[in-house]
Amino acid sequence: MLGATALEFTLTHEDAGSSARCGVLNLPHGAVETPVFMPVGTQGTVKAATPRDLADTGATMILANTYHLALRPGADIIEDAGGLHRFMGWSGPILTDSGGFQVFSLASLNKITADGVSFRSHIDGEMIHLSPERSIEIQNALGADVIMAFDECAPHTASRKAVEDSVERTARWAERSLAAHGRDDQALFGIVQGGLHDDLRRRAASQITALDFPGYAVGGVSVGETPEEMRRVVATVNPLLPRDRPRYVMGVGRPSDIVDMVGAGVDLFDCVLPTRHARNASLFTRDGLLSMRNKAYARDFVPVEADCGCYTCRNFTRAYLRHLYTREEMLAGILGTLHNLTFFQRLLEVLRRAIRKGRFQEFREGFVGGDSFEILSRF
Amino acid sequence: MLGATALEFTLTHEDAGSSARCGVLNLPHGAVETPVFMPVGTQGTVKAATPRDLADTGATMILANTYHLALRPGADIIEDAGGLHRFMGWSGPILTDSGGFQVFSLASLNKITADGVSFRSHIDGEMIHLSPERSIEIQNALGADVIMAFDECAPHTASRKAVEDSVERTARWAERSLAAHGRDDQALFGIVQGGLHDDLRRRAASQITALDFPGYAVGGVSVGETPEEMRRVVATVNPLLPRDRPRYVMGVGRPSDIVDMVGAGVDLFDCVLPTRHARNASLFTRDGLLSMRNKAYARDFVPVEADCGCYTCRNFTRAYLRHLYTREEMLAGILGTLHNLTFFQRLLEVLRRAIRKGRFQEFREGFVGGDSFEILSRF
Numbered sequence: 001m002l003g004a005t006a007l008e009f010t011l012t013h014e015d016a017g018s019s020a021r022c023g024v025l026n027l028p029h030g031a032v033e034t035p036v037f038m039p040v041g042t043q044g045t046v047k048a049a050t051p052r053d054l055a056d057t058g059a060t061m062i063l064a065n066t067y068h069l070a071l072r073p074g075a076d077i078i079e080d081a082g083g084l085h086r087f088m089g090w091s092g093p094i095l096t097d098s099g100g101f102q103v104f105s106l107a108s109l110n111k112i113t114a115d116g117v118s119f120r121s122h123i124d125g126e127m128i129h130l131s132p133e134r135s136i137e138i139q140n141a142l143g144a145d146v147i148m149a150f151d152e153c154a155p156h157t158a159s160r161k162a163v164e165d166s167v168e169r170t171a172r173w174a175e176r177s178l179a180a181h182g183r184d185d186q187a188l189f190g191i192v193q194g195g196l197h198d199d200l201r202r203r204a205a206s207q208i209t210a211l212d213f214p215g216y217a218v219g220g221v222s223v224g225e226t227p228e229e230m231r232r233v234v235a236t237v238n239p240l241l242p243r244d245r246p247r248y249v250m251g252v253g254r255p256s257d258i259v260d261m262v263g264a265g266v267d268l269f270d271c272v273l274p275t276r277h278a279r280n281a282s283l284f285t286r287d288g289l290l291s292m293r294n295k296a297y298a299r300d301f302v303p304v305e306a307d308c309g310c311y312t313c314r315n316f317t318r319a320y321l322r323h324l325y326t327r328e329e330m331l332a333g334i335l336g337t338l339h340n341l342t343f344f345q346r347l348l349e350v351l352r353r354a355i356r357k358g359r360f361q362e363f364r365e366g367f368v369g370g371d372s373f374e375i376l377s378r379f
Numbered sequence: 380m381l382g383a384t385a386l387e388f389t390l391t392h393e394d395a396g397s398s399a400r401c402g403v404l405n406l407p408h409g410a411v412e413t414p415v416f417m418p419v420g421t422q423g424t425v426k427a428a429t430p431r432d433l434a435d436t437g438a439t440m441i442l443a444n445t446y447h448l449a450l451r452p453g454a455d456i457i458e459d460a461g462g463l464h465r466f467m468g469w470s471g472p473i474l475t476d477s478g479g480f481q482v483f484s485l486a487s488l489n490k491i492t493a494d495g496v497s498f499r500s501h502i503d504g505e506m507i508h509l510s511p512e513r514s515i516e517i518q519n520a521l522g523a524d525v526i527m528a529f530d531e532c533a534p535h536t537a538s539r540k541a542v543e544d545s546v547e548r549t550a551r552w553a554e555r556s557l558a559a560h561g562r563d564d565q566a567l568f569g570i571v572q573g574g575l576h577d578d579l580r581r582r583a584a585s586q587i588t589a590l591d592f593p594g595y596a597v598g599g600v601s602v603g604e605t606p607e608e609m610r611r612v613v614a615t616v617n618p619l620l621p622r623d624r625p626r627y628v629m630g631v632g633r634p635s636d637i638v639d640m641v642g643a644g645v646d647l648f649d650c651v652l653p654t655r656h657a658r659n660a661s662l663f664t665r666d667g668l669l670s671m672r673n674k675a676y677a678r679d680f681v682p683v684e685a686d687c688g689c690y691t692c693r694n695f696t697r698a699y700l701r702h703l704y705t706r707e708e709m710l711a712g713i714l715g716t717l718h719n720l721t722f723f724q725r726l727l728e729v730l731r732r733a734i735r736k737g738r739f740q741e742f743r744e745g746f747v748g749g750d751s752f753e754i755l756s757r758f
Contacts, residue, residue, distance in 0.1 A: 044702065048709040050432075051694070073677065073702040081680050081698055089694040298452065301460050315430070315468040319460055323423065323452040330427040333709060 006145065007187035007214045009034075009246050015360045019238060019265030022355045025246055027093040027145035028185045029085060030060065034246065034267040035351060037258065037344045038063045038095060039275060043072070044088045047275050048330075048337040051089045056311060057338055058345030061093040061145075063270040066138055067102035071121050071128075075141040083143030095146040095270070097250065098135045098177075098191070101153050101219070112152065114169070132176035140183050146215065149177035151191040153220045163195040171207040178211055189215040189248060196229055198236050205240035215246040222251030222271075230257065234264045255284070255347055259367050262351050263360065274344045278336035281325040284343040286373040290318070292336065297322040307377070310342035311335075350379045385524065386566035386593045388413075388625050394739045398617060398644030401734045404625055406472040406524035407564045408464060409439065413625065413646040414730055416637065416723045417442045417474060418654060422451070423467045426654050427709075427716040430468045435690060436717055437724030440472040440524075442649040445517055446481035450500050450507075454520040462522030474525040474649070476629065477514045477556075477570070480532050480598070491531065493548070511555035519562050525594065528556035530570040532599045542574040550586040557590055568594040568627060575608055577615050584619035594625040601630030601650075610639055617644045634663070634726055638746045641730050642739065653723045657715030660704040663722040665752040669697070671715065676701040686756070689721035690714075729758045 008026040015021065025032040039046045039054065042065045046054050054062070064084060069075065081087040084094055100117075104110060107119035107128075116131025135150035150173050154166040170193050181188045190213035194201035208216065218237050221230045234249060241247055248268035249261050258269055274284065281292040285305045290297070292304075303313035304321065312321070312335040324332035354363040359379070366375025387405040394400065404411040418425045418433065421444045425433050433441070443463060448454065460466040463473055479496075483489060486498035486507075495510025514529035529552050533545040549572045560567045569592035573580035587595065597616050600609045613628060620626055627647035628640050637648055653663065660671040664684045669676070671683075682692035683700065691700070691714040703711035733742040738758070745754025 043706050043708060044699075045708050045710040048713070050690070050710065050713060052690070053429075072706060073698070077678060077698060077702075080678060081696060087696070087699055089699070299456060299459060311429070311431070317460060317466070319452070319456060320423070320466055320468070323456075327422050327451060329422060329424050330709060330712060331424040331429065334427070334429060334713065 006185050007246075009215070009244065011244065013356045015355050016358065017361045018263040018364070020263050020355050020360045021265060021267070022352050023246070023267060025267070027061075027187070029091060029093045029145050032061045032093055033352060035258075035262045035348055036061055036268055037348045038268065038270040039341055039344075040065075040270055040272045041088065041090070042272075043068050044078070044084065046337075046341075048279065048333045049275075049341065051091075053311070053334075053338055054090070054341070055092070057341040058349065059092075059341060061095065062090060063095045063097065064088075064142070064144065065099070065102060066096045066135060066142065067099035067106070069096075069142060070099060070138050071123055075138040079141035079143070085143065093146070094144040095268075096139050096142050096144040096148065098148040098150040099130055099138070100135070100151045101250070103130055104153050104155065112169075114172075116150070117152075132173040133180040136177050136180040136182070136188075140181070140186065143183075144186060146187050146189060147181075148217060149174045149188060149190050149213070151193055151219055153193060154195055156195075156225070158195065160197060160200075163193075163197055163200055167194050167200050167204045167207075170204065174208055174211055178213075187214045189213055189217050191217045191219040191250075192237050192241075193219050194233075195220060196225065196233065198232070201233060201236050202240060205237050209241060213245070215248065216241045217248040217250050218266075219250055221249055222253060227257060227260070231260055231264065234261055234266065238265045255344070255373060256367055258347065259351065259364055262355075263364055274340035275337050278340040279333045281332070281336065283321075283336055284340050286376050288373075292318065292321050292325045292332075294322070304339050305343075308339065308342060308346070310339050312339040347373070347376065350376055354379050385564050386625075388594070388623065390623065392735045394734050395737065396740045397642040397743070399641050399734050399739045400644060400646070401731050402625070402646060404646070406440075406566070408470060408472045408524050411440045411472055412731060414637075414641045414727055415440055415647055416727045417647065417649040418720055418723075419444075419649055419651045420467065420469070421651075422447050423457070423463065425716075425720075427658065427712045428654075428720065430470075432690070432713075432717055433469070433720070434471070436720040437728065438471075438720060440474065441469060442474045442476065443467075443521070443523065444478070444481060445475045445514065445521065446478035446485070448475075448521060449478060449517045450502055454517040458520035458522070464522065472525070473523040474647075475518050475521050475523040475527065477527040477529040478509055478517070479514070479530045480629070482509055483532050483534065491548075493551075495529070496531075511552040512559040515556050515559040515561075515567075519560070519565065522562075523565060525566050525568060526560075527596060528553045528567060528569050528592070530572055530598055532572060533574055535574075535604070537574065539576060539579075542572075542576055542579055546573050546579050546583045546586075549583065553587055553590055557592075566593045568592055568596050570596045570598040570629075571616050571620075572598050573612075574599060575604065575612065577611070580612060580615050581619060584616050588620060592624070594627065595620045596627040596629050597645075598629055600628055601632060606636060606639070609636065610643065613640055613643045613645065634723070634752060635746055637726065638730065638743055641734075642743055653719035654716050657719040658712045660711070660715065662700075662715055663719050665755050667752075671697065671700050671704045671711075673701070683718050684722075687718065687721060687725070689718050691718040726752070726755065729755055733758050
């Protein structure tokens with residue numbers, strides 16, 4: 001299977017009381033411990049973070065968006081630059097999505113045919129066509145370690161019939177994505193869609209796993225579902241995915257969602273939450289989100305989190321952060337991003353440790369009851 | 380003299396054919412090689428740069444603005460934080476200005492009396508009074524290594540009579556600044572004003588040097604003067620300043636101005652030019668300013684400057700920078716700032732080397748003829 005050699009996945013620990021597991025994902029640009037959280041570098045940059053600062057947060061693997069990069073600067077420019085790793089100065093593993101999600105959520109005038117999707121660019125209104133073949137061609141040009149099959153992500157409000165059609169289309173597009181994939185140093189993942197319909201999810205899982213991808217994603221669970229719906233979908237799909245392949249839930253999520261999904265056997269996560277929140281002055285701590293513009297921090301001369309260890313917490317106080325945020329200084333977003341990304345990396349590190357020590361259930365129970373993550377300090 | 384022990388200035392080289400000189404300025408937070416360029420950290424942050432990135436550019440000493448910090452977050456908060464160094468996480472030397480310049484250029488409804496200036500805050504319109512005593516009290520609270528006497532910077536359009544009045548007022552305020560200064564770990568500099576009137580500049584120099592400050596600034600030369608006027612003023616004042624004390628020309632400047640002023644015996648510079656230009660996509664190179672949004676760079680897969688050695692040039696291409704600037708990504712301003720600040724530090728480093736090697740004239744002549752600094756590569 002083309003691309004299978006680009007990926008080696010070794011499970012190192014499996015939890016007795018849940019589906020949680022630890023593993024090592026070996027990819028062309030490095031090894032990644034799973035479960036892993038990937039910061040999002042939509043336009044070829046994790047917003048506000050230099051690659052060296054990003055590595056400093058503990059990040060090992062990042063995500064970039066095919067749709068955005070294909071529009072600007074264009075896949076040809078990135079290919080001529082020597083690929084996305086060199087273009088953006090990130091030497092670790094990268095995953096690119098297929099562009100499908102953005103086509104259905106950001107672009108306008110989508111026209112879906114059997115061949116693919118025509119849409120207007122959200123930047124300049126240019127009419128663009130994306131198909132499985134074109135998505136894979138672009139992702140081959142970008143050169144990420146993991147690339148995704150082109151899928152249709154039906155909207156939350158779609159009828160059952162529309163979701164069923166999208167599942168069937170996604171299955172055919174998955175076959176065409178596989179056929180179009182032309183590099184054996186990139187691992188191509190299949191995507192299971194099916195909305196909130198358990199039977200369609202099962203059908204999609206059966207269709208997609210039959211194609212024998214080296215890894216699988218559960219798509220469409222971060223789009224408008226409640227946490228309960230998200231959990232049900234993942235609980236339905238995951239047992240149908242091969243145990244020895246990495247599983248990725250796209251666009252998730254909140255810390256509590258990540259803990260739940262890890263318990264359901266998910267290995268890869270990505271979300272804009274830590275970076276977006278940082279730019280909006282919301283910083284993650286074990287005591288919940290701090291709103292750093294709050295006047296209460298004007299004279300709070302302690303770090304955002306005392307034992308965090310990130311660059312921001314080692315060097316600056318809440319009072320300084322509040323000053324930067326209220327004065328709208330760029331350094332606010334920079335320091336906030338470093339802290340929030342470090343928080344997510346620490347969460348995943350603690351999760352991996354808990355699984356390895358057979359204490360995952362204890363950890364998960366400590367999370368129940370809201371957004372206080374005091375449990376983190378006990379692991 | 381209170382504060383004199385905070386500063387030790389040793390001249391190490393003096394140019395035979397000009398007034399250029401090299402020295403070492405020992406301050407409570409470290410030693411600084413002169414001539415030195417200080418990046419501007421107006422609100423307690425050099426915009427877009429973390430302190431570790433800032434140190435990485437070669438910066439040894441920075442400037443912060445008393446006016447801005449006194450308004451937000453307030454000197455009391457910075458004092459309670461343990462001073463400006465700890466507040467902003469910069470462990471090297473800092474210089475604060477007196478606030479006078481901003482009071483006359485940013486604030487509205489200035490009312491100048493013998494005691495000081497009343498003005499409305501440019502942030503919320505609050506009525507504020509600043510006097511020599513209050514300026515020094517604030518600067519003592521901030522705790523910079525070098526602080527400035529409170530001065531009146533008459534506008535470029537002021538009548539001779541108005542400039543003469545401001546010179547007299549500035550002399551009295553300098554005495555009061557000295558008397559108010561309460562910390563012996565901060566060096567207080569006097570400021571010579573006098574607009575474009577040579578005789579008033581001479582009178583001011585005589586008045587201010589009579590007060591025996593450990594260092595002197597030439598004020599009001601970056602405000603609307605032509606380069607020729609700027610040079611004439613500095614050429615008039617500098618010979619009247621004691622040779623063994625550091626000289627600072629505030630708010631200067633362009634690279635060509637810096638080279639000229641170094642030739643006139645100036646030791647300290649500060650300017651927002653490299654950081655502001657960086658945020659506006661103008662990057663300094665030996666071939667002049669590059670406008671990084673220019674389409675010409677879309678496929679230019681070389682660093683901003685091949686042999687620059689800054690973090691940006693070591694890791695990224697012009698094509699990537701252009702992508703970041705056109706997409707208005709925060710990383711654009713971050714990487715541009717690192718490059719431009721490094722350019723200025725390299726310029727000063729080359730200047731110091733040229734002086735030490737007796738090649739300053741040769742270097743200065745190489746600069747004549749515009750904004751191409753190709754001469755830099757020959758030193």
